Amino acid sequence: MKIFHTQSQLRQYLHLQRETGKTIGLVPTMGALHAGHLSLIGESKKHCALSVATIFVNPTQFNNADDLKRYPKPIxxxxxxxxxxxxxxLFNPDVAEMYAEGETWDYEVGPLDTLLEGEFRPGHYKGVTQIVHKLFSLVQPDVAFFGQKDYQQxxxxxxMVSDFRLAVKLVPCAIVREADGLAMSSRNVRLNDAERKQSLALYNTLLYIKDNFGKLSNAQLEQEGxxxxxxxxxxxxxxKIVDRDNLLATDDKLNAIVLVACFVGETRLIDNMMLP
Structure with missing residues (x-):
């Protein structure tokens, strides 16, 4: 595996690969990798001749400075x-390589920036789109792979791809779970033994809602969850049980998803499940 730390080195290498006709798959990550991330690499290798992973803990998408400091970095x-x-x-740059001093990003995410994650993490998606746009511009991938666990992302x-008319195909990939159902996350390492047991409530809740979807109203399912x-x-x-396309409340029984977020101790976890 070739490792690059600067944009110029990576750009030059990928230019040479692209000239030979190789298709490029991109898997953007913030590191602290687990089987979920590695499954995305596996999907990329199925579809593309060259698979590029990025590891960059992006400061602009954290609205909590302590969360940024605690984010694991086992490079x-x-x-x-x-x-x-x-x-x-692997592209593993430092912050100065990706951001110029005083740099701004004016893209407006729209309604998705005020719902669910957007409500509780204001500005988060502005930071996400800023770095992903940079990575798309740099790597110019044919395909980019993202995990379903961060469905709103x-x-x-x-x-953003549609608004900027970017020539990249996005592929969402299924959530990878531990044997007991907990969705794999880089944050799971923060959980102590008691919190790890508590965390199973997220998966149990989603299963209950999926099993009873259509039998009870969405409002009842949310309350019981x-x-x-x-x-x-x-x-x-x-x-929330919402429409898969816009995350708004829905009565559509064929295009719904349930999403949940809560703190387990001091660790914030998210999960979701397609319905029915």
């Missing part, structure tokens, strides 16, 4: 994992 382990699954290229990036979380001493920031 040596990440390199081992990427090498083991056959990733071709996928919708935001999909809108919050009650399940409460039984585990968890309080949801949000638990």
């Amino acid at each position: 040596e382990k990440d390199i081992e994992l990427l090498t083991a699954v056959g990733c071709d290229v 996928y919708l935001v990036i999909k809108k 919050k009650a399940i979380l409460s039984n585990y001493q968890l309080e949801a920031e949000y638990l």
Whole structure:
């Protein structure tokens, strides 16, 4: 696996690869890799001749300075994992390489920036679109792969691609879960043993809602889902059944998704499940 730390080195290398006709797949990450990330590399290798992973803890998408400081950065382990699954290229820049001093980003995300994650993490998606646009411009991938766990993020990036008319195909990939159902996340390492048991409430809640979808009203399911979380001493920031395309309340039984976010101890976790 080739490792680059500067945009100029990566751009030059990818230009040479592109001239040979190779298709390029991109998997943007913030590191602290797990099997979910590695599954995205696997999907890229199925569809593209060259797979590029990026590891960059993007400061502009954190609205909590302490969360940014605590974000894990096990780069040596990440390199081992990427090498083991056959990733071709890693781009691992520092902040100064990606952002000029005083740089601004004026793209308006729109309604998705005020719903669910947008409501509780103001400015988050502005930072996400800023860095993803930079990476798309730099790598110029044919295909980019994103995990469904960050479903709202996928919708935001999909809108940005449409607004800027970018020539990249987006592929959403299924959530990868632990054996007990907990969605894999870089944040899971922060959970102590008691919190790890509590965290299963997210998956249990989603399963209950999926099993009873259409039998009870959406409002009843949301209320009962919050009650399940409460039984585990968890309080949801949000638990909503919405339309998959716009995240607005819906009565459509064929195009719904349930999304949830809550704190387990000091660790904020999100999850979702397609309905029915």
